[in-house]
Amino acid sequence: MAGKMTTIDGNTAATHVAYAFSEVAAIYPITPSSNMGELADAWAAQGRQNILDRTVSVVEMQSEAGAAGAVHGSLSAGALTTTFTASQGLLLMIPNMHKIAGEMLPAVFHVSARSLATQSLSIFGDHSDVMSCRNTGFAMLASASVQEVLDLATVAHLTTLQSDIPFLHFFDGFRTSHEVQKVEIIDYDTLKGLFDFEQLARFRNRAMRPDKPIIKVGAQNPDVYFQGREASNRYYNALPGLVQETMDRLARITGRQYHLFDYVGAPDATKVVVVMGSGCETVEETVNYLCKRGEKVGAVKVRLYRPFAADRFVDALPQTVEKVAVLDRTKEPGSQGEPLYLDIRAALADRDVRVIGGRYGLSSKEFTPSMVNAVFRHLDQSGFHGFTVGINDDVTNLSLSVDELIDTEDPEVVRCMFWGLGSDGTVGANKDSIKLIGDNTDMYAQGYFVYDSKKSGGITISHLRFGKKPIASPYLISTADFVACHNPAYIGRYDMISCLKPDGVFLLNSEWSNDEVFARLTSDMQELIIERNIRFYNINALDISMRAGLGQRINTVMQTAFFKISGVLPEEQAIKLIKDSLKKRFITKGEDIVKQNWECVDATAAALQEVKAPGSLSEAKGSYQPKALIAEDASDFARNVILPVMHQQGDSIPVSKMSYDGILPTATSALEKRGIAPRVPQWQPDNCIQCNICSMSCPHGVIRAKQIAPDDLESAPDGFHTIKSGTKNERDLRYRIQVYCEDCTG
């Protein structure tokens, strides 16, 4: 079957399958799994039918503990049931998970794996939550990409019903849950064809029903509990075989063949990396790169983590392997090694293989081919066990240095980065661009979106890839063909363009004219543009969208500009796709709105002119000198931690600068002057009636009303206007509205 190609994120993929096979979904939202529950809820509200031609009953509980309890109850009553969660939310489900598995109830929990809160909370992705469930008796199946989420979620739902063993199906939070990918979807008719209705009947027959009373959840004493606990052994023994059979069955339909452990690389490899989750794709890409260069390397991608079928792992590994590095995306302080390492170590007890383990990617820390390469180099040197990769550990010196930077990506892939402001529409427009290209051309597309924690008004960086072949590369773009900066305040604050390839494109949104804009760049940027022959475009998006009647939303302008100059699609086709899309989105609001948007597209296409860079730096009419973001006498913490974070360079902060117990100094937000507002309020003293409502209405406390004693005004600078204070006083107080421009979010 060639299924329909569609462009979705991992959470949508998981929900597509979960909805198909469920009658009940008991949910409680937690980032990054919330969308799964939200989607299921929305589809149910729309009356979407599952493969049993019923609408799923979606129940939101008071917490994840309640959701797990509801799942347990629903399963006991014989309803196909699912849930979605992550992190500490998953931890709240653990007590019920032991019961669900103990009672051999088929279910699938879809988990967008996320860090546990420890020294600090973090909403980002790693395996510390799912690894906390490895002793619950749940089967654990890991997906490495959005396509795998679709495929392995299907395997999980089909196998749980056959095996009576519940599944925890997981994939990396954000990296896979929120990555947008073009994938082949499996439609509900096909899923229904795979479903075993006899097993469903068997499940219903085991349920608690008034017409066939049973006793459950009894108490067992020392005389019989142990025997009861061993009675499930043969079910666990059978499970790996059942999972493989289901994988084979699915492969016959989709052509995508999975195994419990998939080996990739040289058939005669001597060095192998073992990994699970999205890291698989990065490792595979690197292994292919190194193999092409003649290295004898390989990788094992772990799909079924529990039950751990050691024999199948050993079978998957070439006989030639001498050294194995096991990469765990979790940290268990006080352990000899992380969980996957311990398992591989035990599985290879009888083979003469050196096994070491290391940590990577905690809390969505970047994991790149260069890091994988560093791990292979570490194996070359028979390096130590217990390393880390991706950070600079200058305290316990466990980190590998990643000196050799390699680019393993397909050179045909077009890579684009967009620096936007939270809620300026950049991310939404980019998601739309990916869908446009993914759904309307035969090209593949991938999108990943980085946010800071300020949400609206924070920074967003969109990483988009487009290519003729499927795109793996689950890591940020480090070498770009196209960079767009949607906010001129970012100039001099963030290093945006040093990743650009020679002849790449840089698109800037600013209110500066094309004549003056080059001089508004820092000299570093100017030098780079000249040296690499960057094609530099400048556009006043705000002006165009205002004139088209679209207000401050600059996304249509910027999207059009991107399509026009990025070269991802031929310009004519691109403009047509955008216009079609705008029509589809706005037709319900009226023909005139569509027309406004189309005009905006045309105006952008017309306005976009390349900025001519001077031939050399000396010809530039000046450059922008960024102000230091923090005072010279700032504290160590401000200089070593806050400052790099403000420059989006937190990755470079070494371990020694971090608090060991999560304790931080107070009042540091005062240090961060972001200056992100394209327009700020201006006080009109002549019109002011001193009502102070402007001050009350600013949610950021940026507009402040002040009364000032005349003495204090003596050394006031020129232009520091004040008016007579209208409050009753005998001190001749003056009055002023002061706007703190650098804190304003516009």
Next chain:
Amino acid sequence: MAGKMTTIDGNTAATHVAYAFSEVAAIYPITPSSNMGELADAWAAQGRQNILDRTVSVVEMQSEAGAAGAVHGSLSAGALTTTFTASQGLLLMIPNMHKIAGEMLPAVFHVSARSLATQSLSIFGDHSDVMSCRNTGFAMLASASVQEVLDLATVAHLTTLQSDIPFLHFFDGFRTSHEVQKVEIIDYDTLKGLFDFEQLARFRNRAMRPDKPIIKVGAQNPDVYFQGREASNRYYNALPGLVQETMDRLARITGRQYHLFDYVGAPDATKVVVVMGSGCETVEETVNYLCKRGEKVGAVKVRLYRPFAADRFVDALPQTVEKVAVLDRTKEPGSQGEPLYLDIRAALADRDVRVIGGRYGLSSKEFTPSMVNAVFRHLDQSGFHGFTVGINDDVTNLSLSVDELIDTEDPEVVRCMFWGLGSDGTVGANKDSIKLIGDNTDMYAQGYFVYDSKKSGGITISHLRFGKKPIASPYLISTADFVACHNPAYIGRYDMISCLKPDGVFLLNSEWSNDEVFARLTSDMQELIIERNIRFYNINALDISMRAGLGQRINTVMQTAFFKISGVLPEEQAIKLIKDSLKKRFITKGEDIVKQNWECVDATAAALQEVKAPGSLSEAKGSYQPKALIAEDASDFARNVILPVMHQQGDSIPVSKMSYDGILPTATSALEKRGIAPRVPQWQPDNCIQCNICSMSCPHGVIRAKQIAPDDLESAPDGFHTIKSGTKNERDLRYRIQVYCEDCTG
């Protein structure tokens, strides 16, 4: 220091230390840890002072999740804080435990380790709860006996403050938490001398205080979380050394030297068992037994499980070791092996040692020297990994057969068993006997109490050991010097005396005369008494205590009888001790109550006469033929599961007879006719006014009022009395109160 010897259980020992070192205890009761919270609460109510001369603030929360949250908050505020829990209660604490460890807050959680509810709930002991916490970042310290609970709880509280790493201090639920032992207690002055007040000041200084504001519990993003997570490495690296230093410091005071891993056995052992918790004592006893017979065996007792100091484990193991069996008291379905196995497997990766793992003792399943011997025999044969010991697994055939029964106990130890009825006072009297002997003589004493789940009216079996040397043997008595049966209904139902040694003593409480009592025994019992020359005593305890004015409480009689004939102490000394104890207990209630009890003691001593058994079975004047407990046509479940459980032989039920998912048939309690009441109510038709209050007042529904149609009475047996029904009716209905004697609990 020779500390004061006292006779307490493990929970009291843990609370003694926890109370000393805590300012706050946030609790929520769960078996078998409830007593710890209760004791702390009672001591606080009594105004007992900790080593800081303050009363501990004990706060009961709404659940264990709340208790953990309160601990977290209290620690954040800089108060020394503890809690007590087990099983699913501990699971509810996991989310907070990650935070407490992540924030490097010193604390000790005392856990009486208990099974997790899976296919069934169980309140009994194993390590499945604590093993679920091995990734929380808590240090984990295991105590194997009541004395170790005192010592290692002290180590935990002292080291946590030095290291900033919280401790989970655990010991086996029931086996250690409820075992009564004579131990050397460490007084609070000594504990205070060990306490480091500088570390306390450092802890207070790290706390959240209004006068020194800090930020905690922030959010970290991918840029810095990983580095922050590695910042605690050096604290974990330092911890094993700190624990050992504290153990050494304690040893200088108590003379009891512990190590992170303690090796016992032959210095040139080739086979070694690794174990943790109370099983250590059983393994050590067996190793000593086998070594005396020239075997080259040994054992490693694991004390510090997290951080797992692999180097220290390897150092502890003799170089000569070829084969290692790791015993885990937990089961993680779907794993390759249980947690301790995986750790030892990894620790020995570089040594040419064959390592296998096995499960034992789930949910307080007995773990005896014969089973340990079976493990060594399994090692002899280079047996398979993943075995179980202690059950008959006839499905997956993983269980070792325990054919060779060995007795490793000191022959000087006097071993006594008491079969009582829940709330008949037997257990209380036995605890008193242990305290009497432990606290007033130089003898050591151990008591362990087995209950079924019927509580009041159920069966209790007390296992008491007395000896000149400290007693380990944390398993039930299988070869006894003395057996008492406090309820004649047990004859023919339970196998009570086949464990008796030749010349042992059997004491029966019954209302039969000494002349007729022998004929009331089963022929099996009669034969055994004759063959082994058992000294058989019969006493009408109810009669004696009624006559002394003590009502139905037979414990004073039975305790006196035990002391008189067991030979544990010389009779005169024993009687004096009992009388002193009775005086102490009852003097507040008046001299006459004391006198009544003393009379009861004297009457018992006078009445107790040995029953002369006939020379051979053929001379017996008949014997008791027990009725089958269930009908011949009973279901398979009734025959295979209910019946052995009713005979206290549930241990013999094989895996194949157990439900794999915990589902049981309904209405099986109707099968169990216990017949335990020494006296049952009798209906007096002549006095009956048909008010039915007797029926309403029986909590077990044993007294039932019936109206009977005359036709139905036609085939009634003789003596089936009825009276005319007083209710208005035209059918000449008859009336009767029917007592269901076999269900009556007296």
